[in-house]
Structure formats: structure tokens, C-alpha cells
Amino acid sequence: MPVIIVEGPKADEETKRKLxxxxxxxxxxxxxxxxxxxxxxxxxxxxxxxxxELLSDVLRRRTQR
Incomplete structure (x- = not known):
């Protein structure tokens, strides 16, 4: 039985269901x-x-543009 591990951002339950x-x-x-x-x-x-860089810093900078 394959076990697949997904590392990713927080997601709502419907997104996880689709994934x-x-x-x-x-x-x-x-x-x-x-x-x-x-x-x-x-x-x-x-x-x-x-x-x-921390991803949080990168995303923050993108939203400030």
C-alpha cells in the first residue's frame, strides 16, 4: 500500500478532500x-x-506592493 505524504499550506476541508x-x-x-x-x-x-527567507516574509512583501 503506497503512503503519500503531502507537505503544504493550511487548507480548508474541501480542498483537502479534493487533493x-x-x-x-x-x-x-x-x-x-x-x-x-x-x-x-x-x-x-x-x-x-x-x-x-521565511515564506511569511516573502508573502508579506508581495502584499505590500
Whole structure:
């Protein structure tokens, strides 16, 4: 049984539902298996670094333009 771990931003329940469904469909098609587990890890933007900066700082700067 494949276990897929998704690291991403916070999302509402409907978004997670869609994500799990689509990922499961693709994994089933590619691996030819029935059982697939998807684990979603939500990350706060202040816990993610991009190019040496916190993602929260990058996003804040974008909204100030």
C-alpha cells in the first residue's frame, strides 16, 4: 500500500478532500493498486524557508506592493 505524504499550506476541508481524491486516483492508475494512504502535513508560512527567507516574509512583501 503506497503512503503519500503531502507537505503544504493550511487548507480548508474541501480542498483537502479534493487533493486526497485526485492523488489517490493517480496513484491507483500508476501503481495498479487499490489501497492508498494520503497524509497531509500543514505548514505555517513562518515554518517554511524559501531561498534563505521565511515564506511569511516573502508573502508579506508581495502584499505590500
Amino acid at each position: 486526497v481524491k485526485k492523488i489517490t486516483e493517480v496513484v491507483r492508475e500508476v501503481y495498479g493498486v487499490h489501497h492508498v494512504s494520503v497524509v497531509i502535513h500543514e505548514n505555517e508560512t513562518e515554518n517554511v524557508g524559501v531561498d534563505g
